[in-house]
Amino acid sequence: MSTHETADPVLSLRGIGKTFRRHRTEKRVLSDIDLDVRPGETLALVGESGSGKTTLARIAVGLAEPTEGEVLTAGEDLRTGRRRASAQQARMVQMVFQDPYASMNPRMRIRDVVAEGLLTHRRSELGLDGIRAEVARLLDAVDLDPDLARRFPHECSGGQRQRIAIARALALEPRLLVLDEPTSALDVSVQATILDLLRQLQERTGVAYLFVSHDLAVVSGIADRVAVMADGRIAEIGRCREVLSAPSSEVTRRLLASIAHPDPRRANPALAAGADR
């Protein structure tokens, strides 16, 4: 996995701040965020609930507007001020949501789910037949049986739906994919296959990932760099290996210490000691 450190970052967040105002109360959710996602890299955003990582991800993709700061996609400010992304924005940044059950219109067949972006932006380029072929190609790229195309979301398993969501997101050939806890709602055995798929797709297409997660173990297996967030700020950012083996912030240390390792000798030393006696 190469990180082209000299090329323009795919996403640049500069001085991002976000305050939520409700009635007369204010809540400062993000402060002073400076972040770059480089082409082809996987940058993980880690933090507990309330750290602001989800809000930041939504700002990156255009679903939320920052109160201060700017969002540059491949060097340009593409924000429209409206919820709906412009064509340019949609072809640069896409999103995969956490809940595979909620992220799909229950009334649309899978083939329509995947084709929607294509119909909106690539219809003149591909034509209807081309779109049909592209849908089949995308489903194949995520290791799904093409028969699934005529089914409805509720007929598919959680893992299948997440693959469909990935296929849909990649249809517009974005340079950055924002993934908000993409495996948290899935069974462990399915998680691993989805993460493998994501790695393969990145190798093949060179897409960058902004990977939001609360799970450091998952992150350690997929991220090049990691940004640890707490209280709306970035506590620490750096190469994954370095941050996790030699953390410089208290936040990171606390997170690392809290991990429930799937290894009784590490996670429950008293038990192990008792058993060995």
Place this chain on the structure above:
Amino acid sequence: MNATALPDLSPARTGSGPAGGSRAQRSRRRRLDLPLLASSAFLALVVLLALVGPLLVDDPGEQDLLRRLAPPGSDGHLLGTDQLGRDVLARLVVGSRISVIVGITAALLSGIIGSAIGILAGYAGGWTDRLLMRLTDVQLAFPTLLLALAVIGFVGPGLSTVIVVLGITGWVSYARVLRSEVLSLRTREFVESAQVMGVPAHRIMTRHMLPNVTGPLATILTLQVGTVILAEAALSFLGLGIPATTATWGSMLADGQLYMGTAWWLAVLPGTALLLTVLSINIAGDAVRDRFDPRTYTS
């Protein structure tokens, strides 16, 4: 991940293969739904009568003053005759045509208007929403009958007038309910996904909002058909609807009330027809709503 108490009884399972019902559907049992069966049969009868009935019966306008007020079962008149000697059965059949036409078209008209307004208000929000909701309040403030009087006074009575009046006064329920449905749908992740994908608003409204509100829409529609039929009857009863020479269930009721003591069948028969029709519509409407939801249907 949700820890659910009940296992998923639909064919979906977590796993990598295509969804299959291997462990699931081992037995299929069907319960006979009598009310639904009866309602559907009755409605089919009404529609049939509305379509072909008038061809099969004698002229409902034919008067026979010698045979006026004949009770049901009289020679040649299965359901009797009214005060002008007209055959009650024939008039009922012709009246069904009016009821069905008015009921369906007026309900559809208000459905289209109301859905458009409701979905637009819910999705667009802001000034559009506020404007449209004020419009709703204004419409609600206007009593239907008063509006009907005004329109009919202006345009003159007739079938199309009745349909239009009922169509443009009935849209409020749709608008209100669909607006609140859309408000909650709007924040769902599949809508956000479409927004991130740059899908234009009008497509989101037609492709994502509308198909997901067909449940409440179908329910209101079926309730409205019943309401409209009754409203038409009321208008005719008051002499504001279809001219009295044409047979409608409402005007039959109006005429029949004068003879309640002596010729009960003149009011009771059209009244029963109205009752059974509206009841059947409501029962069938529930089933229609369930049928349109892919989740309750496919499993």
Place this chain on the structure above:
Amino acid sequence: MTAAPLLEISDLHITFSSRHAEVAAVRGIDLALEPGRTLALVGESGSGKSSTALSVLRLNPEPPATYPHGQVRFEGTDLLSLPAAQLRAVRGRDIAMVFQDPMATLNPLRTVGSQLMEVMRIHRTGDRAERRRRMFEALEQARVPEPSQRADQYPHQLSGGLRQRVMLAMALMSRPRLLIADEPTTALDVTTQAEILDLLRTLQAETGMGVLLITHDLGVVASVADSMAVMHDGVIVEQGSTLDVFERPTDDYTRQLLAATPRLEIGAPA
């Protein structure tokens, strides 16, 4: 020397019937939990682990649930064939249960304290003074900071971790001999999860109660369980001491699960 089992499940079968389908959620399982021990029942969604946990207190809605076969014996008595009145005495008193989402199980309209008091009132524990004493005792046991203030707060005013501690306090008040915890930390942050798991270990040491823990997370199992049972598709594919199963798994599914569980890698990502 092995103590008599606190909870013993023998050949349990649970079936869910609906108009369209019949699902055998649990197809013959055997489990034994000793007093003072923690047994973790691990499985993915659809494995039947939650149904099993709910069956101990017969909390599966019947219909659609039926128990065509098997026994659930608590201190020797089969709970599945116990009449309703006696079962109610056992529930919440001898056997307590904690669930995944405290917001769903706590009444949002009443203070935490009033809900705790209510539980004891239902079980007719002592008089009002005695109940208040027990309530604060339980809150302290659950390491709830500033218990007198917390008792007057509403659930939404508490953090997720605090709410779960309140749930544990509620469970502890009646001094149960068995605690069933169904995914108690799944909805919590990592640091809060660590605290709650630590609390569970402490509580078990202090009270000597048995704990049946339901989870999908092998990390949670490794953190608190003495023994574990791996469940898949309605049957138990492997069980034994936690160390044995982790280090010397004999079943393929167990191995798959262990292999798929993410572990913290400090080396370079693949």
